[in-house]
Amino acid sequence: MSTQLMNTYARLPVTFEKGRGATLQDTDGKTYLDALSGIAVCSLGHAHPAISDAICLQSKKLMHTSNLYQIENQSQLADKLCALSKMERTFFCNSGAEANETALKIAKKYGHQQDISHPVIIVMDNSFHGRTMATLSATGNPKVHDGFSPLVEGFIRVPFDDINAVQALSDNPNIVAILVEPIQGEGGVHIPQKGYLKALREICTQNNWLLMLDEIQTGMGRTGEWFAYQHEAIVPDVLTLAKALGNGMPIGACLTKGVASDVLVPGNHGTTFGGNPLACAAGLAVINVLEANQYIPSVATKGKELLNQFKQSLSLQKQVIDIRGIGYMIGIQLDRPCGELVALALEQGLLINVTRGETIRLLPTFVMSSEQTEELVTKLTQLIQNFLNP
Ligand SMILES: *Cc1c(COP(=O)(O)O)cnc(C)c1O
Numbered sequence: 001m002s003t004q005l006m007n008t009y010a011r012l013p014v015t016f017e018k019g020r021g022a023t024l025q026d027t028d029g030k031t032y033l034d035a036l037s038g039i040a041v042c043s044l045g046h047a048h049p050a051i052s053d054a055i056c057l058q059s060k061k062l063m064h065t066s067n068l069y070q071i072e073n074q075s076q077l078a079d080k081l082c083a084l085s086k087m088e089r090t091f092f093c094n095s096g097a098e099a100n101e102t103a104l105k106i107a108k109k110y111g112h113q114q115d116i117s118h119p120v121i122i123v124m125d126n127s128f129h130g131r132t133m134a135t136l137s138a139t140g141n142p143k144v145h146d147g148f149s150p151l152v153e154g155f156i157r158v159p160f161d162d163i164n165a166v167q168a169l170s171d172n173p174n175i176v177a178i179l180v181e182p183i184q185g186e187g188g189v190h191i192p193q194k195g196y197l198k199a200l201r202e203i204c205t206q207n208n209w210l211l212m213l214d215e216i217q218t219g220m221g222r223t224g225e226w227f228a229y230q231h232e233a234i235v236p237d238v239l240t241l242a243k244a245l246g247n248g249m250p251i252g253a254c255l256t257k258g259v260a261s262d263v264l265v266p267g268n269h270g271t272t273f274g275g276n277p278l279a280c281a282a283g284l285a286v287i288n289v290l291e292a293n294q295y296i297p298s299v300a301t302k303g304k305e306l307l308n309q310f311k312q313s314l315s316l317q318k319q320v321i322d323i324r325g326i327g328y329m330i331g332i333q334l335d336r337p338c339g340e341l342v343a344l345a346l347e348q349g350l351l352i353n354v355t356r357g358e359t360i361r362l363l364p365t366f367v368m369s370s371e372q373t374e375e376l377v378t379k380l381t382q383l384i385q386n387f388l389n390p
Contacts, residue, residue, distance in 0.1 A: 019046025189331025
């Protein structure tokens with residue numbers, strides 16, 4: 001590995017050369033089952049033919065013009081996303097952090113429109129919203145903050161999945177919005193109680209706050225619905241997407257509805273690359289493939305089956321303290337730090353992740369076959385058993 005790369009990642013000693021569906025191949029020809037999808041990005045697997053074709057074709061026509069002009073693919077993708085999400089407008093960018101930056105700017109300006117000179121946004125403990133200055137300030141993880149003060153101001157933090165803590169802030173006149181993940185991914189796959197989002201929706205409506213949902217990880221079918229808020233039949237005011245939207249092509253989006261749609265006007269926000277014809281061609285192809293193959297309902301049922309298989313296969317392991325998940329977003333929490341499982345799994349040809357030290361996180365591709373699902377359960381169960389009973 002080049003020492004000329006900035007020292008921002010402790011990388012595993014493997015280089016992948018190519019992929020196909022749910023598998024990857026390294027430079028020695030060894031194959032791996034990918035149960036992480038590049039952290040919820042390649043939901044449709046690697047080298048998906050329809051997506052590769054869409055990218056190739058578009059790159060031969062036009063890759064970039066500018067947001068100074070109309071862009072047909074961008075308009076089509078906005079229409080498609082709004083129809084699926086019941087949102088009304090879209091701003092395209094290149095990453096999750098940028099999508100959240102857009103949301104945060106909307107919230108601040110929404111406050112200033114009401115003559116609130118110091119607008120405040122409610123954010124959650126244990127959350128993750130990105131690595132730019134504003135999004136790391138919104139993030140609820142001291143490790144992400146460390147060394148980067150002064151942070152961006154205008155956030156107030158409450159525990160996740162605690163409606164009373166949010167309700168208690170109702171008389172704070174500076175609050176303009178709530179930014180929350182419907183399910184905390186980086187924070188350890190935490191699923192709130194049923195009714196949490198609905199209650200947040202009600203509090204926001206009562207107080208004229210914007211409900212801003214960070215669905216960068218949970219969106220685009222990951223939980224068995226297009227968007228996780230659809231499990232509770234609500235609609236947010238602001239929605240952020242990225243990760244799986246391009247199946248590996250960098251693209252993010254911030255969607256708005258109602259009053260949130262009228263906040264930004266020309267001159268307030270922009271991007272050179274965001275929403276270019278190439279990235280949007282990938283986004284359109286992703287949606288087409290998801291729709292044509294009915295992948296999302298199958299993620300709902302297959303996710304439930306996978307969760308139950310792990311509950312069964314690990315039922316005798318008392319040191320496994322929780323197995324939780326929804327769709328293809330699964331967390332297996334042990335009673336001890338288990339980061340070393342990632343390298344042990346790699347040796348066995350399996351790609352997994354561990355978050356918050358003790359939780360094995362699985363974000364498999366939607367295209368995993370039943371044989372590959374069996375391989376995942378067998379290999380990971382064995383790895384966990386060996387790790388817990390050395
Ligand atoms: C990954 C992620 C982000 C940041 O996305 P980047 O593309 O890395 O900037 C923000 N929020 C959530 C919930 C994420 O999972």
